[in-house]
Amino acid sequence: MNTNPLLSNTLSHWDGQVRRMTAVFDSFTDEEMYVQVAPGRNRIIYILGHMTAAHDMLLPLLGLGERKYPNLDEFFITHPDSPDTALPMPGELRSYWRDVNAAVSAAFREVPLAGWLERHTMVTPEEFEKEPHRNRFNVLLSRLSHISYHLGQLALVNK
Amino acid sequence: MNTNPLLSNTLSHWDGQVRRMTAVFDSFTDEEMYVQVAPGRNRIIYILGHMTAAHDMLLPLLGLGERKYPNLDEFFITHPDSPDTALPMPGELRSYWRDVNAAVSAAFREVPLAGWLERHTMVTPEEFEKEPHRNRFNVLLSRLSHISYHLGQLALVNK
Numbered sequence: 001m002n003t004n005p006l007l008s009n010t011l012s013h014w015d016g017q018v019r020r021m022t023a024v025f026d027s028f029t030d031e032e033m034y035v036q037v038a039p040g041r042n043r044i045i046y047i048l049g050h051m052t053a054a055h056d057m058l059l060p061l062l063g064l065g066e067r068k069y070p071n072l073d074e075f076f077i078t079h080p081d082s083p084d085t086a087l088p089m090p091g092e093l094r095s096y097w098r099d100v101n102a103a104v105s106a107a108f109r110e111v112p113l114a115g116w117l118e119r120h121t122m123v124t125p126e127e128f129e130k131e132p133h134r135n136r137f138n139v140l141l142s143r144l145s146h147i148s149y150h151l152g153q154l155a156l157v158n159k
Numbered sequence: 160m161n162t163n164p165l166l167s168n169t170l171s172h173w174d175g176q177v178r179r180m181t182a183v184f185d186s187f188t189d190e191e192m193y194v195q196v197a198p199g200r201n202r203i204i205y206i207l208g209h210m211t212a213a214h215d216m217l218l219p220l221l222g223l224g225e226r227k228y229p230n231l232d233e234f235f236i237t238h239p240d241s242p243d244t245a246l247p248m249p250g251e252l253r254s255y256w257r258d259v260n261a262a263v264s265a266a267f268r269e270v271p272l273a274g275w276l277e278r279h280t281m282v283t284p285e286e287f288e289k290e291p292h293r294n295r296f297n298v299l300l301s302r303l304s305h306i307s308y309h310l311g312q313l314a315l316v317n318k
Contacts, residue, residue, distance in 0.1 A: 005276050006165040006296055013300045038197040038315040117164050137165055141172045141303070148304040149311035156197040156312060 004113045010140060011108055017147045018101050021051065024154050025097065030090040037153040042081045044157065045090055047150050049076035052097045054146060055104050062136050063121050064107040069096050111136070163272045169299060170267055176306045177260050180210065183313050184256065189249040196312040201240045203316065204249055206309050208235035211256045213305060214263050221295050222280050223266040228255050270295070 025048055028035075033045040042050075053072040059065040075087055087093075116137040119128035128134055184207055187194075192204040201209075212231040218224040234246055246252075275296040278287035287293055 004165070005294075006163070006169070009292060009294070009296050010165070010169075010300060012292060013297065013304075017304065040317075041315050133168060133171060135164075135168070137168050138172065141169060144300070144304065145172075145176065145307040145310075148307035149314075152308035152311035153315060155308075156200050156315070158199075 007113055007116060007137075010137075010144075011105075014108065014140065014144060015105055017144060017151075018105070021147055021151055021154075022097070022101075024151065025094065027159065028157075032157075033090045035157055036083075037156050042153070043083070044154065045087055045093065046076060046081035047154065048090070048093050048097060049087060051147070051150060052093060052100050053077050054143065056096075056100045058104050058139070058143060059107065061120050061122060061139060062107070062111070064111070065103070068100055068103060072096070108140075116140070166272055166275060166296075169296075169303075170264075173267065173299065173303060174264055176303060176310075177264070180306055180310055180313075181256070181260075183310065184253065186318065187316075191316075192249045194316055195242075196315050201312070202242070203313065204246055204252065205235060205240035206313065207249070207252050207256060208246060210306070210309060211252060211259050212236050213302065215255075215259045217263050217298070217302060218266065220279050220281060220298060221266075221270070223270070224262070227259055227262060231255070267299075275299070 025044070028044055033048065034043050036043050037047070049072055052069065053076045056067050056069050056072065060067060072088075075085070079085070117135050119125065119134060120136050120139050123131070123134045184203070187203055192207065193202050195202050196206070208231055211228065212235045215226050215228050215231065219226060231247075234244070238244070276294050278284065278293060279295050279298050282290070282293045
């Protein structure tokens with residue numbers, strides 16, 4: 001559907017970055033998921049849940065559907081990580097991560113070129129008139145950067 | 160010159176991410192530049208030099224000009240960081256970083272839309288025929304991800 005070359009390049013880059021991140025999460029055992037990326041910083045499992053919630057949010061933000069796992073926000077968005085907090089199990093989160101990304105990637109393919117230039121659902125028509133860069137494509141670029149931001153942190157963990 | 164909205168969005172995102180990274184480097188004193196982002200990992204100054212060299216390389220890679228600071232590669236590309244290695248001074252590197260990014264950002268604006276879909280200089284015409292995604296726009300996306308990768312690491316330093 002997306003024959004625009006800039007758009008198809010960007011969507012391929014998205015899929016590649018999600019695959020890369022999945023491979024990183026898969027490289028850690030369930031036990032290793034409780035290691036912090038740096039002293040006093042987020043645990044790997046927190047980043048997994050945080051990324052899953054962030055990608056799940058793309059569905060309503062881009063007007064592509066309902067959240068699949070809104071229950072994750074309390075653990076991974078609203079509150080920072082703390083070693084004392086009980087979190088959902090690694091196996092459960094790994095499965096949510098795959099499920100959410102499959103849904104997001106499929107939904108991306110259904111958006112026509114013009115749709116990427118429309119406002120996202122957190123911008124009012126009035127705001128969008130003044131700030132036309134606050135479109136869906138910009139959300140995609142911003143979430144792409146978000147993947148790499150946490151990939152860089154995961155790369156610091158000694159294996 | 161770039162009136163294509165996907166391209167202008169991407170170039171604005173580039174400038175925004177470079178500004179964000181510059182603000183992070185500027186938030187550290189010259190002394191703090193020698194702090195490691197995590198135990199045994201790169202020092203901040205190494206990341207500054209590494210990013211400068213990587214962005215400088217974009218000029219020949221995209222066919223936009225000659226390298227400005229090829230001498231950086233020996234310190235920041237060829238060799239990993241080591242606390243024993245003497246590096247160029249922070250003030251010098253901060254100035255190179257600004258200079259390189261100004262040149263890259265200006266050069267990006269001169270590339271027409273069709274130019275972004277052409278092969279980059281490390282791909283042969285034969286390879287490009289088989290792998291048309293190895294174009295300049297893809298290099299831009301990949302270097303955008305590279306910025307965020309190291310931004311995520313810099314965010315781990317206690318201020």
